[in-house]
Amino acid sequence: MALFMCADCARNAGGSSGAQATRPCQGHWAVVLTPTMKSVIKAIVFLIMGFTVIFYGGALLLPGVARVERSIDIAAPPEKIYAIAADLRRWPEWSAWLEADPRTRFSFEGAEQGAGQVMRWTSGNPMVGSGTMTVTDALPHVRVSTRSDYAGFGTSTAAMDFAPQGQGTRVTWRFESQLPGVIDRWAGLGMDRTVGADYDAALRNLRTLAERP
Known part of the structure; x- marks a missing residue:
């Protein structure tokens, strides 16, 4: 899941507990992705890039x-x-x-x-x-x-x-x-x-x- 926290909390999340990191504050909110979500997004990006390469590169090999x-x-x-x-x-x-x-x-x-x-x-x-x-x-x-x-x-x-x-x-x-x-x-x-x-x-x-x- 994504953790919603302010920008300052996001920068300091590494040194705070999960409860403290997600505690509401008065700053600007940001979205912090979990490692699982980052992996999913990377996989989607790689799939799109791979499809694009095959689509355009493959066309060059066709008559x-x-x-x-x-x-x-x-x-x-x-x-x-x-x-x-x-x-x-x-x-x-x-x-x-x-x-x-x-x-x-x-x-x-x-x-x-x-x-x-x-x-x-x-x-x-x-x-x-x-x-x-x-x-x-x-x-x-x-x-x-x-x-x-x-x-x-x-x-x-x-x-x-x-x-x-x-x-x-x-x-x-x-x-x-x-x-x-x-x-x-x-x-x-x-x-x-x-x-x-x-x-x-x-x-x-x-x-x-x-x-x-």
């Missing part, structure tokens, strides 16, 4: 870039799949985002298809949020590259490749995002699971759409 890659085989030619993926106006038809919020609002500007096309989205669901996606490069029937700017959450880039495989196409979708901050780097540990799940779902939707007669 500064998050990368996710998913692939799927689609029984359709590259040109058919490219026509869907390179047109952001068709994004709502296969994006996994609509599964999180079907009320997401989209608007489009720029090119009709391919490089220069811009899509803006707005959602009240924090898992979807708001932002813009821009087609930065498009090589017909081979690759579509995009940049996504998330309101308040930075920027990421992605590329979707279409490789002929037998009578169909192997579609590979890659995601990359810089992780400049400490919290960003810790959050990056879950990117493959969270972003990867969305990519898997979207690719399955794309396959269903592309394989329709």
